[in-house]
Amino acid sequence: MSTLDQPQTIVFPVPSGGTQEKPAEVQDIVPAFEAQGVWRLALNVFVQNRLAVVGVGIVVFMVLFCFVGPIFYHTNQTDTNLVNEFLAPSAKHWLGTDQLGFDIVGRLMIGGQTSLEIGIAAALIATVFGVLWGAVSGFFGGWVDNVLMRFVDVMLAIPALFLLLFLAVAFPRNVFTLILVVSVTAWLIPARLVRAEALTLRTREYVQAVTMMGGGGFRIVLRHIIPNSVGTIMVNATFQVADAILLVAAINFLGLGIAPPATNWGAMLSDGTTYIANGWWWLIYPAGIAIVLTVVAFNFIGDALRDALEVRLQKR
Amino acid sequence: MTFRSWRAKSLPAVIGLGAIVLAACGGSSTSSTGAAVTRTTATFAEGPGAQPNYIFPLASLAYFSVSNLSQFQFLMYRPLYWFGTNGQVQLNSSLSLADPPVYSSDGKSVAITLKGWKWSNGDQITARDVQFWQNMVTANKDNWAGFSPGEYPDNVTSTTIDPSNPLKITFNLTQAYGSYFFTYNELSQITPLPQKVWDKESATGAVGDYDKTPAGAQAVYKFLDSQSKAISTYDTNPLWQVVSGPWKLKSMDTAGNIKMVPNPGYGGPIKPTLTEFDEVPFTKDTAEFDQLKSATSVNNATIDWGYIPDADVLQKATLSNIYNFSVWAGWQITYFPENFTNPKSGPIFKQLYFRQAMQDLVDQNTFISKAFFGYGYPTYGPVPTKPSSTFVDSFERTNPYPYSPSKAVSLLQANGWTVNAGGTSTCTSPGTGSGQCGAGIPQGAKASFSLQYVSGTPALDQEMAQFKTDYALAGIAIDLSTAPFDTVIGNATPCKAGSACTWDMEFWGGGWIYAPDYEPTGDELWSCTGSGASVQYAGSDSGGYCDPVAQADILATETSSDVQAMYTYEDYLAKQLPVIWMPVNYAQLNMINKNLKGTQPLDPLLQIYPENWRWS
Numbered sequence: 001m002s003t004l005d006q007p008q009t010i011v012f013p014v015p016s017g018g019t020q021e022k023p024a025e026v027q028d029i030v031p032a033f034e035a036q037g038v039w040r041l042a043l044n045v046f047v048q049n050r051l052a053v054v055g056v057g058i059v060v061f062m063v064l065f066c067f068v069g070p071i072f073y074h075t076n077q078t079d080t081n082l083v084n085e086f087l088a089p090s091a092k093h094w095l096g097t098d099q100l101g102f103d104i105v106g107r108l109m110i111g112g113q114t115s116l117e118i119g120i121a122a123a124l125i126a127t128v129f130g131v132l133w134g135a136v137s138g139f140f141g142g143w144v145d146n147v148l149m150r151f152v153d154v155m156l157a158i159p160a161l162f163l164l165l166f167l168a169v170a171f172p173r174n175v176f177t178l179i180l181v182v183s184v185t186a187w188l189i190p191a192r193l194v195r196a197e198a199l200t201l202r203t204r205e206y207v208q209a210v211t212m213m214g215g216g217g218f219r220i221v222l223r224h225i226i227p228n229s230v231g232t233i234m235v236n237a238t239f240q241v242a243d244a245i246l247l248v249a250a251i252n253f254l255g256l257g258i259a260p261p262a263t264n265w266g267a268m269l270s271d272g273t274t275y276i277a278n279g280w281w282w283l284i285y286p287a288g289i290a291i292v293l294t295v296v297a298f299n300f301i302g303d304a305l306r307d308a309l310e311v312r313l314q315k316r
Numbered sequence: 317m318t319f320r321s322w323r324a325k326s327l328p329a330v331i332g333l334g335a336i337v338l339a340a341c342g343g344s345s346t347s348s349t350g351a352a353v354t355r356t357t358a359t360f361a362e363g364p365g366a367q368p369n370y371i372f373p374l375a376s377l378a379y380f381s382v383s384n385l386s387q388f389q390f391l392m393y394r395p396l397y398w399f400g401t402n403g404q405v406q407l408n409s410s411l412s413l414a415d416p417p418v419y420s421s422d423g424k425s426v427a428i429t430l431k432g433w434k435w436s437n438g439d440q441i442t443a444r445d446v447q448f449w450q451n452m453v454t455a456n457k458d459n460w461a462g463f464s465p466g467e468y469p470d471n472v473t474s475t476t477i478d479p480s481n482p483l484k485i486t487f488n489l490t491q492a493y494g495s496y497f498f499t500y501n502e503l504s505q506i507t508p509l510p511q512k513v514w515d516k517e518s519a520t521g522a523v524g525d526y527d528k529t530p531a532g533a534q535a536v537y538k539f540l541d542s543q544s545k546a547i548s549t550y551d552t553n554p555l556w557q558v559v560s561g562p563w564k565l566k567s568m569d570t571a572g573n574i575k576m577v578p579n580p581g582y583g584g585p586i587k588p589t590l591t592e593f594d595e596v597p598f599t600k601d602t603a604e605f606d607q608l609k610s611a612t613s614v615n616n617a618t619i620d621w622g623y624i625p626d627a628d629v630l631q632k633a634t635l636s637n638i639y640n641f642s643v644w645a646g647w648q649i650t651y652f653p654e655n656f657t658n659p660k661s662g663p664i665f666k667q668l669y670f671r672q673a674m675q676d677l678v679d680q681n682t683f684i685s686k687a688f689f690g691y692g693y694p695t696y697g698p699v700p701t702k703p704s705s706t707f708v709d710s711f712e713r714t715n716p717y718p719y720s721p722s723k724a725v726s727l728l729q730a731n732g733w734t735v736n737a738g739g740t741s742t743c744t745s746p747g748t749g750s751g752q753c754g755a756g757i758p759q760g761a762k763a764s765f766s767l768q769y770v771s772g773t774p775a776l777d778q779e780m781a782q783f784k785t786d787y788a789l790a791g792i793a794i795d796l797s798t799a800p801f802d803t804v805i806g807n808a809t810p811c812k813a814g815s816a817c818t819w820d821m822e823f824w825g826g827g828w829i830y831a832p833d834y835e836p837t838g839d840e841l842w843s844c845t846g847s848g849a850s851v852q853y854a855g856s857d858s859g860g861y862c863d864p865v866a867q868a869d870i871l872a873t874e875t876s877s878d879v880q881a882m883y884t885y886e887d888y889l890a891k892q893l894p895v896i897w898m899p900v901n902y903a904q905l906n907m908i909n910k911n912l913k914g915t916q917p918l919d920p921l922l923q924i925y926p927e928n929w930r931w932s
Binding site (some may be wrong): 045079080082083085099100208259260261271274277278 | 492498605627628630631682683686720774777778781782785788796798
């Protein structure tokens, strides 16, 4: 294998159709590119990561549990019944009941729906917005970059939790609001990451070629900059989902979540800690474990995606 | 004026006569747990976020709280008449600064003779000090939270000091009042102030008789108010070193850390035996509970009188080797108002049958047993049922509207509503005739209301969630939301013409504690004058309830000394439901050091008596 002390270059195709010089250290993977394509290779690398497979399994399980589970496990999650409060786990209530008399298993299902919906939707919005913001900033540079990035800097200077609490107080508390509230703070990271990618990509020959052929700036951003940043974007998006679930949990922990009977895992955890001294573990552990498992699962997936989409790591 | 009550998580208690006798025993001893007791100080935990922050007894609404008055000011500045005797709401002559008032035969004047106790600087507490209060409160009534238009201090036309007796003052009144009412609700609000020290307009100015003119009294108030807002200077400001109570301030900071030492010149019957009494602040009750749990013995406890959070009350036994548990019932009722003045929902709330249906859907017993873990008691009317008193009759001790969803449904159906259980009931028979919805309720009107309640209390969250479910049984849809206490209180005022007003129901998590107007006449809650656009509601009539019969009954309680007038009033309002009655949870769940004696019985007015405490 070549070393960095003896640089060599080859030319190989990239997804946008241009060409790019590649360090000799990765020459040996080129045949794989040619034979299987980029995505096939990425998938192969991904599935070789056992933690990633476990992560996918957990996410699939959680989605099925939350969205399909209520079809088979029927509980009343609307009408409060204090007579049934704090019941210990039993055959009737597998994980007991909470302070409002709701069955914990059923509560995990509807709470999980909310957590996943908020997590995924917030990550999606933050990623889309952040990517566009960062790509435009990085590609155009100059005063555009200065203005857009200084705004990002200002937003980053505000403690995220403070901003979240302010927004959560200022607007009605429901799922839609929470999605927007989390998105407002979450888009800054992908914006900076993609901007850094764009600064590099805009100097590549294929971008210059498009420019010379009269291609517009926004076309380059949409057709070349963003597609060539997809690895960074996808990896960050998975982390965004995990972070959003944790942020929503934090907001609920501070008492600014959605109102009952709606709930989410963070709210369940927050409510449960109120009674922590009483030893009612079923109010805390199930929701806590669900949050941890889901967040870790998305992190596993993110790590594996990074490996799979990062060319230099594909041949580990 | 009374305190609007929420969960008063921080207010301590009274001392029994047995403790008074034993208070003379000082020095070290051996505790009941066998450990030698060497302590001479005691520490009291302030309520979560309820640090005292105002020392001047003439307090405005922003400072008119139990934590400022009962826990703090009263320790240094004794009211003219002290209420609270052996755990009952009664005039305590031995702790009062004056002998019992003497009313003229026509009831239009009352003579008060002070006992001649002394201020801490050696000056005698005289009628002039009482007159100083009266002049100050009259000229600055808009800055005093106890002001009630037409009543005290408006109902005192003048004061006269007996030229031959500087300890005697006569109050001349606008009309004849019942002696019980005037003593318990008007004279009870007077706190003599040290005129020879405080009657000045600036720190460097000379003391004079400025209070004898309204302008002068206002200037004096402005000065004293500014000094009272400078918390960090309390311990060095000479104004606050002259006190009438058993304690003097040693130090205090803006966080609420307070240290007091005995006032050797206190004239009362019980002198402090502790060398120091401390109060410590907490922002959250869980932090206070953690500190309670940190104690390993009665002697190294850093809190001697604390409290256990509602949610942790089942853990009280874990601290039983150090603390005694006790519940503290305040002289209070719990309720929340409906907005009778809301143009949309007001006409519905004005229908007695609808209010009855709403009360029928309140399951107070379940709230108490489940949300409060059994530590509460129901409210059935305007007079507190605990502690027992002569004010409450047998009718109010029983529930006129026991929980019955079926009865609520029947009431609605019998009055023109189509009940949609689980959904929203609608008025399908409008009109004012029998079996119709009632005046002002249009066809298709929906039984759907908003209810905003105070945030941050788990028990209240449980209660409200159950409330929403129970109301749905009769098709009364409740839209719950939460807000901080101040927001809820701020919203709960009658609508005014021309201004937006959309609230239906507001619940600040408590109700009303009758202090320092101790006779529960309800004049500040549900009295009103005029009608139509010129109607004037009582200062604390949050929902704008106005009923001529209730008004007449309230007036009768003020002018009659016959307790039957009180019974008539309370029975009527218990049935009329000017508000939705809700269960009371105890003012505080106390945890008191087992070796700290003299803390019982607890004072229902939430006052504390550290001068009676002793270690054994």
